[in-house]
Amino acid sequence: TASLGRRRGGRGERQSGDALTRGCPSEPARVGYSAVALNHVIDFKEKKQEIIKPVSPSELFPSLPIVQGTTKRIKVLTRLTLVVSDPSHCNLLRSTSANIRLYDIIAVFPKTEKLFHIACTTLDVDLVCINVTEKLPFYFRRPPVNMAIDRGIYFELLYTPAIKDSTMRRYTISNAISLMQICKGKNIVISSAAERPLELRGPYDVANLGLLFGLSEGEAKAAVSTNCRATMLHGETRKSACGVVYTVKKPRKVEEEETAVPACKKAKTQA
Amino acid sequence: MVRFKNRYVLCEVVSEDPRCRQCIEDRVLGLAVRDAIARVHGDYGLACCSISFTVKYLNAYTGTVLLRCRKDSYRLLCSALPFVRYLESRGQRYPCFLNTLHVGGTIRTCQKFLIQYNRTQLLRLLQNCTNEEERQCIQKSLLSCSLTEEQSESGDEEDDDGTETD
Numbered sequence: 001t002a003s004l005g006r007r008r009g010g011r012g013e014r015q016s017g018d019a020l021t022r023g024c025p026s027e028p029a030r031v032g033y034s035a036v037a038l039n040h041v042i043d044f045k046e047k048k049q050e051i052i053k054p055v056s057p058s059e060l061f062p063s064l065p066i067v068q069g070t071t072k073r074i075k076v077l078t079r080l081t082l083v084v085s086d087p088s089h090c091n092l093l094r095s096t097s098a099n100i101r102l103y104d105i106i107a108v109f110p111k112t113e114k115l116f117h118i119a120c121t122t123l124d125v126d127l128v129c130i131n132v133t134e135k136l137p138f139y140f141r142r143p144p145v146n147m148a149i150d151r152g153i154y155f156e157l158l159y160t161p162a163i164k165d166s167t168m169r170r171y172t173i174s175n176a177i178s179l180m181q182i183c184k185g186k187n188i189v190i191s192s193a194a195e196r197p198l199e200l201r202g203p204y205d206v207a208n209l210g211l212l213f214g215l216s217e218g219e220a221k222a223a224v225s226t227n228c229r230a231t232m233l234h235g236e237t238r239k240s241a242c243g244v245v246y247t248v249k250k251p252r253k254v255e256e257e258e259t260a261v262p263a264c265k266k267a268k269t270q271a
Numbered sequence: 272m273v274r275f276k277n278r279y280v281l282c283e284v285v286s287e288d289p290r291c292r293q294c295i296e297d298r299v300l301g302l303a304v305r306d307a308i309a310r311v312h313g314d315y316g317l318a319c320c321s322i323s324f325t326v327k328y329l330n331a332y333t334g335t336v337l338l339r340c341r342k343d344s345y346r347l348l349c350s351a352l353p354f355v356r357y358l359e360s361r362g363q364r365y366p367c368f369l370n371t372l373h374v375g376g377t378i379r380t381c382q383k384f385l386i387q388y389n390r391t392q393l394l395r396l397l398q399n400c401t402n403e404e405e406r407q408c409i410q411k412s413l414l415s416c417s418l419t420e421e422q423s424e425s426g427d428e429e430d431d432d433g434t435e436t437d
Contacts, residue, residue, distance in 0.1 A: 031285070031370055069391065163354055166310065198287060198356075202370040205353040212311075212350050 027197035028074060029065040032204075035075040035232065037105055039193070042082050044089040077104040077232065081129065084119075085111040093123055105235040107156065113138035120148035126234045127156045127189065130179055132172040140182045149187045154231050155179060159209050160192045160199050176213035185219040189227045277323060278345035280374050281381045282352065284334035286367030292334050294360040297326035300336055303358050304369075308351040316351070319344040327378065333389070336369070337381055349374065 028036045056078075064073040080103040084090055093100065093108075100106065107127035110116040119128050121144055128148065130136075148155070157176050161168040179188075190210055194200045201209070203224045210220025284295060301324070309317040320340055328337035340348045352371055357364045372388060375381040393413050400406045 027285075066395075068395070159353075163356065169311075198285075198366050198368055201353045201368060204371040205349075205369075208346075208349045208371070209353055211346065 026065045027200055029067050031200060031202040032068050033074065034067045034070065034072065035077060035228070037077040037079040037191075039079045039081055039107075040103075042080065044082070044084060044086065077235075079103060079105040079107060081107045081109055083109045083111070084115050087115065087118065090115070090118060090123060093125065101239065103235075105231060106238070111137070116140075117144045120144035120151075120153060124238065125153065126231050126238070127154050129156045129158075130175055132158050132175055133161050133168055134171060136175050136178070140179055142182055145179075145183050149183065152187075152230070152234055154187045154189045154227055154234075155183065156189045156191055157213065158193045159190055159201070159206060160194050162209075163199065163201070173212060180214035185215050187227065188215065188219070188223045189231060190220075190223045191228075275323070276342040276376065277339050278342050278348075278374055278376060279327065279378055279381045280338045280340070280345065280349060280352070281372045281385060282336045282338065282369045283372055284336060284358070284367055285370050286334075286365055288365050288367075291358060291365035291367050292331055294358065294363070294365060295329060295331045295334065295336070296360065297329050299358055299360045300329070301326050303355050304338065304348070304352070307354040308347065311351040311354050312347050316344075316347045320348050320351075324348075333392075335385065337378070342376075345374065 064076065066072065067074050080100065082089065082092070090108075093106070105127065106125045107129055108119045108123060108125045109129040109131070110119045111131075116128070116138065119125060157172070157179075159172070162172040163169075188210075190206050190213070192200055192206075207217075207220045207224050210223050211217065213220075215223060284292070284300075286292070305317060305321065305324070308320050312320075322344065323339060323341050325339050326336060327339050328335070330336075338348070349371065352369050355367075355369050357366045359365075373381055373384040375384065390413065393409055397406065397409045397413070400409065
């Protein structure tokens, strides 16, 4: 049926840090998410931050649980968040450092208006995080937001601070509504920054939270399902060459190329 | 014919502590939900939602809860449900969250959904069965669950063995 009991493509995210081994992703699978992203946060204000290789999910969780309501196993992705407060920090993204390419999704958290503009227009990222824990130091303007929408970049809102604390709730709602007024509800992704399994909420509930943030009902459901899937595909196309050529290393034979399969078609045949 | 239209919200209480399920009562849950609505939507929201608000059905074994409210204010209720963080009973706080499963217009539609949902849950339990006795117990429950025409709620089956997978 088309009821929200059949969840697909929803995505929850967990901050990793030292809590990487905090239980296998059984809670998101039980609640109905079909993909989970483990997040590494890199803050450039601290000294000597290096991009480490992402821990492969298959090492951490040897057996993945099956998603409630489907017959497939939950997908675990790796994600990198860069907290940038200075234009020089963005050089890392432009460099062809090998470690960044290994992450499935790359997100950037701009702290100033100039950086927000740079992130929306030129940086090669999948997500732009919107600050929810304090009053925004800058107002959103239409040109960079529209450019980001055209480029396929999504804006991310977190909901776990809103659940925990009442002051954060006010900031979250006011920042979210000011974003909605500029972008008209397009290209929004709502995710949790849950560090414990009890901070997670089901996809239906998160879509209802989207109503509080000023989205319409269809947009709120999309923010949990289709937009998340589009972000995952956007990250996949970064790994291949513009989404047209997708190389796969076969362990036994010599490297061969699977040509002319666009990433979106490849994901459909996989799913 | 003017009739008051209601919405019935079917939720599931998810928690890590197994004792939390035992303390689920309608009064406790009603208080927790009202408190969440008051925190999020203020006095106006609480007043709107409490016009016809009750906990209609409760199953402490599976943690299933059925709430009723007016059709005009069900959005206020649904958007406040993610903010329930704990249940408080007899001075003890149990951290948990409510997972919304289904919103329906009548109790009967929610009952049909719950039967289907419980059937998939039993199938999941069946996969994780360890011994033959539990397996047969679950298979028997699966075959016997259906919506009968009796007035009592014989359509929902009880959980078995208390073996839950989280």
